Amino acid sequence: SQKIEQNSEAxxxxxxxxxxxxxxxxxxxxxxxxxxxxxPGRGPVFLLLIRENEKEKRxxxxxxxxxxxxxxxxxxxxxxxxxxxxxxxxxxYSGAGSYQLxxxxxxxxxxxx
Amino acid sequence: DVKVTQSSRYLxxxxxxKVFLECVQDMxxxxxxxxxxxPGLGLRLIxxSYDVKMxxxxxxxxxxxxxxEKKERFSLILESASTNQTSMYLCASSLPKGSPLHxxxxxxxxxx
Numbered sequence: 001s002q003k004i005e006q007n008s009e010a011x012x013x014x015x016x017x018x019x020x021x022x023x024x025x026x027x028x029x030x031x032x033x034x035x036x037x038x039x040p041g042r043g044p045v046f047l048l049l050i051r052e053n054e055k056e057k058r059x060x061x062x063x064x065x066x067x068x069x070x071x072x073x074x075x076x077x078x079x080x081x082x083x084x085x086x087x088x089x090x091x092x093y094s095g096a097g098s099y100q101l102x103x104x105x106x107x108x109x110x111x112x113x
Numbered sequence: 114d115v116k117v118t119q120s121s122r123y124l125x126x127x128x129x130x131k132v133f134l135e136c137v138q139d140m141x142x143x144x145x146x147x148x149x150x151x152p153g154l155g156l157r158l159i160x161x162s163y164d165v166k167m168x169x170x171x172x173x174x175x176x177x178x179x180x181x182e183k184k185e186r187f188s189l190i191l192e193s194a195s196t197n198q199t200s201m202y203l204c205a206s207s208l209p210k211g212s213p214l215h216x217x218x219x220x221x222x223x224x225x
Contacts, residue, residue: 101158
């Protein structure tokens with residue numbers, strides 16, 4: 001069966017360090033992978049999309065990598081700040097023709113001042 | 114900016130009641146979605162719609178139905194609310210397949 005796993009439920013890091021979150025998947029052949037941020041009591045907010053033919057994507061302090069051989073995406077936040085504390089979700093479409101976006105359970109990141 | 118508006122932030126209903134959750138988006142998006150989010154289970158897709166009057170079941174459609182009479186509005190209906198439907202319900206919309214989802218801020222439903 002198809003599965004998306006975000007390896008850590010929670011991650012604590014010191015302010016200024018780089019946070020690295022992992023998303024692994026099985027039995028998908030995704031054309032692209034998405035990352036979202038969710039704050040308590042709010043809906044998820046889209047951050048980045050990376051396509052299967054892209055190894056890396058950057059946006060300001062965010063970087064996403066996508067390794068279709070390892071079936072893994074890494075999400076990095078450099079120079080982390082307390083305001084980056086949130087839950088981060090990765091998401092995949094079930095297939096090229098699918099409308100169904102399936103989410104991982106998320107990693108709750110806490111950046112400690 | 115896309116705005117997805119869910120009609121209620123908090124809702125308390127009794128077991129057996131019929132419950133309507135409303136969602137409106139203002140960006141002419143073709144696709145709309147209803148998810149529920151529960152601790153330890155993450156976001157799970159209930160239903161989605163890729164056009165007016167079109168609907169498709171997601172992973173957990175049992176006990177729910179949907180209605181999309183206009184492009185901007187997507188309603189989730191709990192025909193007979195049960196306590197196991199207590200959850201956070203999130204509506205989202207998007208452009209065609211593969212596009213990022215834009216979420217509303219959710220309706221926290223409690224069924225007593």
